[in-house]
Amino acid sequence: MLYASAAAEKLSLPSDLKYVNRSQVIQAFLQRKTASAGEIAASIGLSRPTVMKAIQFFQSKELLVSAGKGDSTSIGGKRPERFSLSKKKFFLCIALWPNDLRLHLYTIGGDLVDSIRLSPPLPDSALTAVNDAGKLAETLLAKNGVPKEDVLAVSLSTAGIVDRKAGLLKYSSQSPSWGTDIPLREYLHRYFAPDTAIFLENAGKMTARPLLLEPELETKRILVIFACWGLSSCMVEKKHILSGRNSLIGEIGHMIIDPHDAEPCGCGSRGCFERLVSAGRLQRLLGEQSARFPDSALLPLAEALTIPDVFAFSEGGDPLARNLTEYLAENFAQALRNISLVFDPDLVVFQGDYAYADPYFDQCLREKLSAFRYFPNSAPFDIRYDRRSLDQLDAQGSYIALAEQFFDTSGLYRDHHTVEVASS
Numbered sequence: 151m152l153y154a155s156a157a158a159e160k161l162s163l164p165s166d167l168k169y170v171n172r173s174q175v176i177q178a179f180l181q182r183k184t185a186s187a188g189e190i191a192a193s194i195g196l197s198r199p200t201v202m203k204a205i206q207f208f209q210s211k212e213l214l215v216s217a218g219k220g221d222s223t224s225i226g227g228k229r230p231e232r233f234s235l236s237k238k239k240f241f242l243c244i245a246l247w248p249n250d251l252r253l254h255l256y257t258i259g260g261d262l263v264d265s266i267r268l269s270p271p272l273p274d275s276a277l278t279a280v281n282d283a284g285k286l287a288e289t290l291l292a293k294n295g296v297p298k299e300d301v302l303a304v305s306l307s308t309a310g311i312v313d314r315k316a317g318l319l320k321y322s323s324q325s326p327s328w329g330t331d332i333p334l335r336e337y338l339h340r341y342f343a344p345d346t347a348i349f350l351e352n353a354g355k356m357t358a359r360p361l362l363l364e365p366e367l368e369t370k371r372i373l374v375i376f377a378c379w380g381l382s383s384c385m386v387e388k389k390h391i392l393s394g395r396n397s398l399i400g401e402i403g404h405m406i407i408d409p410h411d412a413e414p415c416g417c418g419s420r421g422c423f424e425r426l427v428s429a430g431r432l433q434r435l436l437g438e439q440s441a442r443f444p445d446s447a448l449l450p451l452a453e454a455l456t457i458p459d460v461f462a463f464s465e466g467g468d469p470l471a472r473n474l475t476e477y478l479a480e481n482f483a484q485a486l487r488n489i490s491l492v493f494d495p496d497l498v499v500f501q502g503d504y505a506y507a508d509p510y511f512d513q514c515l516r517e518k519l520s521a522f523r524y525f526p527n528s529a530p531f532d533i534r535y536d537r538r539s540l541d542q543l544d545a546q547g548s549y550i551a552l553a554e555q556f557f558d559t560s561g562l563y564r565d566h567h568t569v570e571v572a573s574s
Contacts, residue, residue: 169563171196175204176213176557179235183259184217186230205233212236213258235259239300241556242290243548244283244338245307245541247353248272248324248379251283253290254545258302260553265545266290276319276328277337284341303347303556305548306334307356309380311397317350320397323404323416323424324379349555351548354400355391357501357540358384359547373486373495373531375402377457377502378540381424385493407484426481429456429503432474439470446470457503465508475511483518490530497532505537 174194179185182193191201208214215236219229237257245252249271255263266286273279283306291298310322317335322328335348342348354376361367361374372386381403385392392399403424404417411421413431425431433455440449448455448463448470460478463471486498500507507515512533519530536543556562 171200172204172563175201184232184234186220186232239302241552242301242304243545245544246283255290256549260549264294272325274327276332280337287341299343301342301346303552305349305552307351307353307544307548309353312350312352313397314350326416354382355384356547357543359550360543362389370496372497374499377504423485427478443470458506461506461508464510476514479511479514483515487522495531499534499536501536502540505535
């Protein structure tokens with residue numbers, strides 16, 4: 151299925167067979183979008199009357215609607231009625247990132263209705279930041295004539311360590327002034343109906359979710375590296391995103407690589423991986439090495455230098471860019487060696503700035519990894535550079551997260567349903 155359903159597992163007792171059937175039917179509609187009862191019955195192995203009862207149940211909840219008549223069969227006969235997920239019930243995906251506030255409004259079937267984007271710096275107050283997002287949501291909904299009661303679930307993608315179960319941002323090194331254990335879900339709820347489900351997630355875990363739709367990756371252990379304003383990762387094992395008791399799994403940007411490094415990190419430590427491979431660090435190294443490479447085309451960029459710039463000039467053979475690329479590969483090799491000792495991934499995927507790495511970075515990285523004798527001679531893991539935009543990945547991942555949360559909640563399939571936000 152397109153969205154891995156946990157509902158069938160949650161409702162597997164014989165007394166709950168009716169609810170399991172309902173779950174199978176709605177999951178089939180998530181895949182097919184529009185279908186007749188007969189088509190759904192054939193695809194999931196249930197009888198047509200059973201499927202029709204489930205369809206009528208979801209019609210009463212306004213989740214499924216009639217989509218008109220289908221075509222007759224080759225032997226004629228009555229044209230079957232077709233059904234689809236409602237286009238008048240919605241999911242809203244909010245990205246509250248440093249210097250970037252984006253909202254995407256989807257139908258529950260995954261059709262993008264509208265989006266809006268601003269580029270403000272993060273306010274010093276978390277409540278102010280959420281209020282900005284909430285007011286922008288009101289603007290987007292009003293523009294599209296959507297009552298807030300028709301928004302069934304909302305996601306919030308943000309920087310930092312997120313406690314999904316409690317709806318808290320535990321801490322973000324990108325906004326230390328916000329403090330700790332910030333009740334973002336509570337702040338956001340005031341802008342929506344009381345029964346609207348709200349799901350919080352770390353941005354790096356949100357952008358990794360589209361990979362879960364790739365069938366060939368279903369059994370893989372995957373490390374997805376997110377690089378934008380900071381550095382984090384998402385660790386996936388057999389389509390399950392790992393989080394941990396303190397939601398720390400994946401916060402690789404705060405691994406201490408060089409304890410003697412002088413630059414402080416927002417997490418309170420020094421020598422963090424995130425700081426060593428940041429654009430700011432590269433800008434500093436550019437200045438320090440300018441005398442050695444006086445003819446480098448990188449020099450005019452100075453404080454405007456970005457990580458993709460380094461890779462672009464490295465690919466062109468610029469000696470200073472190559473020097474910086476070797477430096478980056480050395481740090482990534484050290485970090486990936488350490489990560490492999492505790493996670494041992496089958497695949498490493500770079501997203502964001504490091505997705506633009508040139509062949510020289512890839513070559514240097516593989517050479518440095520091969521020096522670790524515990525790794526096999528062939529390759530320790532596959533490496534992929536995913537150059538899809540982080541905006542696109544986050545929006546798609548946010549919709550996937552909401553579809554999973556909303557349609558995998560057992561209460562949805564009972565006669566009096568309530569939708570709760572799952573903890574994992």
